[in-house]
Amino acid sequence: MSNLRLTMGCWDYDRTRSVMDGSIRPDGIDLTCLSLPVEETFFRMLRYKEFDVAEMSLSSYVVSLFKEEWPFIAIPFFPSRFFRHSSIYVNANSGIREPKDLIGKRVGCPEYQMTAPAWIRGILSDEFGVPVDSVTYRTGGEESPNRSEKLKLSLPDNIKVEPIGPGQTLAAMLRDGEIDALYTARKPSTYEGKNGTVKRLFDNYVSVEREYFSRTGIFPIMHTFVIRREVYEKNRWVAQSIFKALNASQQKTYRDLQETAALKTMLPWAVAHYEETESEMGADFWPNGFEKNKKTLDVFLRYSYEQGLSRRQLKAEELFAPETLEAFVI
Known part of the structure; x- marks a missing residue:
């Protein structure tokens, strides 16, 4: 056979x-x-x-x-x-110094249904008191224009999701202050380090993520x-x-x-x-x-439901x- x-x-x-x-x-x-x-x-x-x-x-x-x-x-x-604490980027001029400062802000994410932003939204809600519906989400291409959701979504009315313009990119919008923050999987090209205009919300993300795992046992x-x-x-x-x-x-x-005889990674x-x-x-x-x-x-399935992605x-x-x-x- x-x-x-x-x-x-x-x-x-x-x-x-x-x-x-x-x-x-x-x-x-x-x-x-x-x-x-x-x-x-x-x-x-x-x-x-x-x-x-x-x-x-x-x-x-x-x-x-x-x-x-x-x-x-x-x-x-x-x-x-x-661990996605490292994947929250902010504009240094947005007034965002700690997670609760995200409330009321304009937050980019390439697609609302992406796994990385779903984890980020859930962790921010559970750990830092930032409700999922407390920000306005702007969706679209991070580095190239015209990215759309891969799957058609039907979200509850309290979740505010707006696509960006056809010539816009989230990385540039974050740099220029057209959005205040970005939840993403890939580091944006406009990221400039902790002293730049585009920086991470958690500069000390490794220690934050280690503490999160130690307390929850969750490796997302x-x-x-x-x-x-x-x-x-x-x-x-x-x-x-x-x-x-x-x-x-x-x-x-x-x-x-x-392996210790010879390193298999660089x-x-x-x-x-x-x-x-x-x-x-x-x-x-x-x-x-x-x-x-x-x-x-x-935990993820609860996040998916709370964020309007799952019907149950x-x-x-x-x-x-x-x-x-x-x-x-x-």
């Missing part, structure tokens, strides 16, 4: 590289992999379902579950995680992997096969990061950083699987192929 031929779109991460380069192969599958920037993968998968398997924005995937026909099913492997999930639903329904074993291969790839990365103190991270966050500091991530997923608050187990919810034990 010949292997099933599938395509996969994903960025070039160390934790997925062994699957992408074919050195680890999912059981029963011949996988053609395309290494693409995350925005391109998301756009092509959400609009046109171009791939059989793809990396996907967690927020976009959750929003997609409220379509009449569910286009995708996820597996609990999370290629992108990021940005992306997951999805399978086109028709592929999954015809071959339900595919979910476990892809999940197992991706997990094996990540375990190899853990080993590579611990960071001179990579081993020290690994040991420090392990000490603070545990040996499996980038966990995959359902049970280890249920708390983090539940989903349960974490509703996101994933049921075959991947339990670990196989011999």
Whole structure:
């Protein structure tokens, strides 16, 4: 019997590289992999379902579950995680010195439904008393004009979202004071450091993020992997096969990061950083699987509902192929 031929779109991460380069192969599958920037993968998968398997924005995937026909099913492997306190940028002349100063301001975000701004809005509400509906959101391209939401949204009336003009970009608007702040995933090109016009809200973001993790245990999930639903329904074993291969790839990365004979990354103190991270966050500091991530997923799903992105608050187990919810034990 010949292997099933599938395509996969994903960025070039160390934790997925062994699957992408074919050195680890999912059981029963011949996988053609395309290494693409995350925005391109998301756009092509959400609009046109171009791939059989793809990396996907967690927020976009959750929003997609409220379509009449569910286009995708996820597996609990999370290629992108990021503490997002570092991703709040402000104009130094806006009067924003602390989080509560954001109330009443004009805040840019490339898309309202993006995962990074969703986490930022939730954390600002939970941790700093900045209600989600206390600012006006301006959406559009960060560096290039004419970016629109990948998914059609129907938001409650108290959430104020306005697109920017066709020739405008959020990075330039922040520099010029046309918006007061920016919630984003990518550092804007107009960022000038802590003494510039465009600066971070939290200059000491590393210590803020460490304290947040120490207190909450949350390492925010940005992306997951999805399978086109028709592929999954015809071959339900595919979910476990892809999940197992991706997990094996990540375990190899853990080993590579611990290697001391010769550095596999170009960071001179990579081993020290690994040991420090392990000490603070545990040996499996980038966990995959359902049970280890249920708390983090539940928090995000609450944020999605509170921010008007979800019509009801989903349960974490509703996101994933049921075959991947339990670990196989011999």
